[in-house]
Amino acid sequence: MPMTQDDFKKLANGSDIRGVAIPGVPDEPVTLTPEAANRIAAGFVHFLSETTGKSPAELQIAVGHDSRISALAIKDSVLTGLTHTGAHGIDCVLASTPAMFMATIFEDTAADGSIMITASHLPYNRNGLKFFTAAGGADKADIQKILAYAAEAKEAHGTLDHVLKFDLIGRYCEHLRKKIRDALGGAERPLAGMHIVVDAGNGAGGFFAGRILTPLGADTTGSQFLDPDGHFPNHIPNPENADAMRAIKDAVVKNHADLGLIFDTDVDRMSAVLADGTDVSRNALIAMMAAILAPDYPGSTIITDSVTSDGLHDFLEDHLHLKHLRYMRGYKNVINECIRRNTAGEVSPLAIETSGHGALSENYYLDDGAYLAVKLLIAAAKAHAEGKTLGDLIKGSAPSRRGARNPHQNHGHGRRQGLRTRRPRRIRAARQGQGIPHRQPILRGRAPHLPGRLGTPAHVAPRPEHAAQHRGGCCGRRGRDRARGQSTPRGI
Numbered sequence: 231m232p233m234t235q236d237d238f239k240k241l242a243n244g245s246d247i248r249g250v251a252i253p254g255v256p257d258e259p260v261t262l263t264p265e266a267a268n269r270i271a272a273g274f275v276h277f278l279s280e281t282t283g284k285s286p287a288e289l290q291i292a293v294g295h296d297s298r299i300s301a302l303a304i305k306d307s308v309l310t311g312l313t314h315t316g317a318h319g320i321d322c323v324l325a326s327t328p329a330m331f332m333a334t335i336f337e338d339t340a341a342d343g344s345i346m347i348t349a350s351h352l353p354y355n356r357n358g359l360k361f362f363t364a365a366g367g368a369d370k371a372d373i374q375k376i377l378a379y380a381a382e383a384k385e386a387h388g389t390l391d392h393v394l395k396f397d398l399i400g401r402y403c404e405h406l407r408k409k410i411r412d413a414l415g416g417a418e419r420p421l422a423g424m425h426i427v428v429d430a431g432n433g434a435g436g437f438f439a440g441r442i443l444t445p446l447g448a449d450t451t452g453s454q455f456l457d458p459d460g461h462f463p464n465h466i467p468n469p470e471n472a473d474a475m476r477a478i479k480d481a482v483v484k485n486h487a488d489l490g491l492i493f494d495t496d497v498d499r500m501s502a503v504l505a506d507g508t509d510v511s512r513n514a515l516i517a518m519m520a521a522i523l524a525p526d527y528p529g530s531t532i533i534t535d536s537v538t539s540d541g542l543h544d545f546l547e548d549h550l551h552l553k554h555l556r557y558m559r560g561y562k563n564v565i566n567e568c569i570r571r572n573t574a575g576e577v578s579p580l581a582i583e584t585s586g587h588g589a590l591s592e593n594y595y596l597d598d599g600a601y602l603a604v605k606l607l608i609a610a611a612k613a614h615a616e617g618k619t620l621g622d623l624i625k626g627s628a629p630s631r632r633g634a635r636n637p638h639q640n641h642g643h644g645r646r647q648g649l650r651t652r653r654p655r656r657i658r659a660a661r662q663g664q665g666i667p668h669r670q671p672i673l674r675g676r677a678p679h680l681p682g683r684l685g686t687p688a689h690v691a692p693r694p695e696h697a698a699q700h701r702g703g704c705c706g707r708r709g710r711d712r713a714r715g716q717s718t719p720r721g722i
Contacts, residue, residue, distance in 0.1 A: 231444035233266055235381040241266065242373050243358065244414055245562050251300035251357035252254055262300075262357055265385045271311030271345070273380030274361055277372070278343045281363070282459040287316040290340060292333035294325030294398060295347035296434040296496045297458030300357045304347050306390070308359075313388030324399035324458060326434050326497035327360055328598035329402040330481045334364040335594070348434075348496040353469035354461050366595065369562065403441040406604050410446055413608045419447030421611055427452045429478040429485040431467025432459035438600060447513060452485030467494050469501035469586045475509055483507045489610055489620060493599050499586035500599030504621045510606075512584045513542040513722045514624065519602065521623040522609045523579045530577040533568045535559045537584055541722045544719055545624070561587035561597055569595055624722060 241247045241261060247270065249262030282289070291312050295301035309319045320339055323331065330346040333339040343363045349356040361368040361376065368376070399662050414420035426448045428439040436456030443450050454477070455464045465473045469492050482490035484501045490503035501511035502518075510518050520532050531553040532546055538556060546554040557567050561583040568581035572591055582588035587597040590605075610620040 231264070232267070232385070233381075235378070237261070238266070238270075238377040238381045242370075245367060245369050245373060246358055247358045247377070248352070248356060248358035250355055251298070251349075252355050253303060255353070255355045258355060262304070264303060265305045266380070266584070267307040267359070268311035268385050268387065269380040270359060270376065271308040272315055272383035272386070273376045273378070274343065274345065275312060275315040275317050276379040276383070277376045278363070282342055284342065285316070290319040290320060290341045291317050292320040292322050292329045292330060292339055292341040292344040292396070292398065293347070294322035294333070294344070294542045296326070297324065297432060297460045298349065298357050298495075299354060301347050301459035301460065304357055304359075305662055307343060307387075308347065309390055309393055310387035311385075313390065313393065314386040315388070318412060319390075319393040321393050321395045323395065324434055325398050326402070326437075326600065328498055328596055328600060329398050330360070331362045331367065331594070331596050332405065333398055334362055336398075336401055336405070339396060339398065339576075346496065350496055350498075351466055351471070351494050367562075369566075383645075386644055399437050400441070402600075403437060406600060407446060409601075409604055410442075410608060410611075414526045415609055419445075421607065422447030424489070424611065425449040425451065425485070426607070427454070427478070427481045427485055427490045428456065429454050429474070429481060429490065429492040430456050430494070431465055431474060431495065432457060432462050433467035433493065433495035433497070434458060435497040435600070436469075437496075438491065438493065438497075438603065452481050452487060454481055463496075466703045467515075469494055469499055469511055472519055475501065475503075475702055477510065479503050479507045479509060488614070489606070491603050491606075493603075494586070497599045499588075500596050501586055501604050502603070502620075505619065506621075508621065510620075511586065515578075515586060515588070515602075516582050516584070517542055517545050517624045517722045518609075518620070519580055519582060519605065520550055520552060522605050523590075524552060527552075527579040529553070530579050531555055531571060533557050533564055533571070533578055533581045535561075535564055535583045535585075539722060545722055559583070561585065561589075565589045565595055565597065677711055687716055 241249045250258045250260050253260055275289060278289055279286055282506060293305055293308050295305050313443045320341060327348060328345045330344045333341045333344045343361065346360040347357060348360060349358040358549055383540045411417065411420055421443060426443055428450060430436040432455045437454055437460065439450045439453040465471065465477050474492060476489045478492040482505065488505050493500050501509060501515060503509050516538060517533055528552060529686060533555045536556045536559055538691045543554050548553045557564050564581045564583055568578045568589065568591065571578045579591050580588065588602050589595045590601065593601050606620065609623065613622060615619055685705060
């Protein structure tokens with residue numbers, strides 16, 4: 231029986247599409263079928279034609295995938311769905327989500343749009359689709375349109391005979407290698423003398439060791455789980471997963487590496503581990519990236535989600551002399567707010583969520599784990615040349631002792647200074663006296679509405695001013711880093 235409009239609606243997952251792609255897990259029937267993929271591809275052609283003003287025959291659409299075991303079957307259905315409409319398909323084979331966005335930027339591909347087949351770190355039986363144009367990634371409203379057009383389309387398969395195959399990851403690696411070389415004086419092997427371990431978790435990120443680090447002179451001995459395997463046999467490819475972080479920490483310490491890098495399945499997130507096994511993730515990753523950017527963007531605004539620590543806030547504002555905006559949770563919300571503020575004339579170089587989704591204004595506002603890793607590598611190489619370490623960037627980040635703090639500010643006074651702790655008893659009592667549960671934030675911001683983000687300018691409703699000062703909503707995260715088996719530099 232053909233899929234219904236309701237079937238397609240159930241595949242919507244915020245700013246992308248997700249579903250069960252293969253059978254075998256009890257009580258999880260397949261929802262992202264070859265038929266669904268085929269019709270969604272036709273829906274994207276309709277959407278893209280409407281957005282760009284081009285006929286389907288004028289459109290070039292790039293398609294790539296991560297290491298999931300359902301990827302090839304879905305890719306074939308997507309490509310034949312594209313070609314049946316008359317659109318031209320580009321098969322980018324194994325790729326990363328950020329690389330697929332760059333397919334709309336690189337002159338080699340000049341794609342009008344691109345599709346990444348991925349379900350990030352979800353279990354092996356899941357898969358999904360993400361959509362891009364040169365204007366950015368699909369938003370929720372775009373996904374609803376694409377699925378509505380898919381529901382109207384019929385399953386139909388064109389030919390793969392004229393689909394162009396392109397090594398997009400090779401072109402993307404060339405782009406990132408040039409970034410590193412240019413930043414480090416143009417030397418051919420600027421990372422010589424550095425030992426860097428990569429853990430790709432058998433996702434799509436294995437290229438970073440062999441196609442970026444090795445050509446730049448780094449020793450990658452001890453790198454692990456680089457081969458793509460959609461069963462994810464070693465650990466979940468997710469930098470927020472305790473087993474994954476333990477694996478990269480062990481690899482760094484065992485191999486006496488200078489730095490460890492770990493990516494999620496489709497490489498739009500990352501975390502790092504310093505030589506002593508300290509992980510640079512969550513608040514510490516935000517602090518590190520901000521410290522790297524601060525000299526080039528003095529006094530700028532760093533936008534994060536709402537659950538960052540007080541120690542991070544103090545480090546950004548008091549130590550780096552930047553502005554820190556705690557915004558809503560959700561990486562698209564954080565990125566869209568960064569875009570809005572830069573468009574309005576405020577300098578905001580970084581939008582980053584504690585999950586590791588980080589986007590730089592200098593990099594198309596693209597949440598790109600490999601690009602964050604490049605920024606870390608450049609900073610690490612400069613520190614190495616000066617006889618310092620990457621960790622020196624966030625040294626001295628511990629907040630002042632209790633007596634030196636402003637008594638009118640709620641910074642938390644638990645034992646773990648700077649990390650999110652229970653609210654002081656008097657503040658909890660005051661909130662409860664007002665009938666407000668102490669775990670409930672008093673204020674909540676509203677997400678910007680950005681319809682048409684893919685291809686048309688959008689009106690953005692102004693965010694309530696009080697949300698800029700919102701620091702609540704995170705008490706339920708007390709001790710979350712410790713529960714995940716992650717350490718954090720003191721104070722962050």
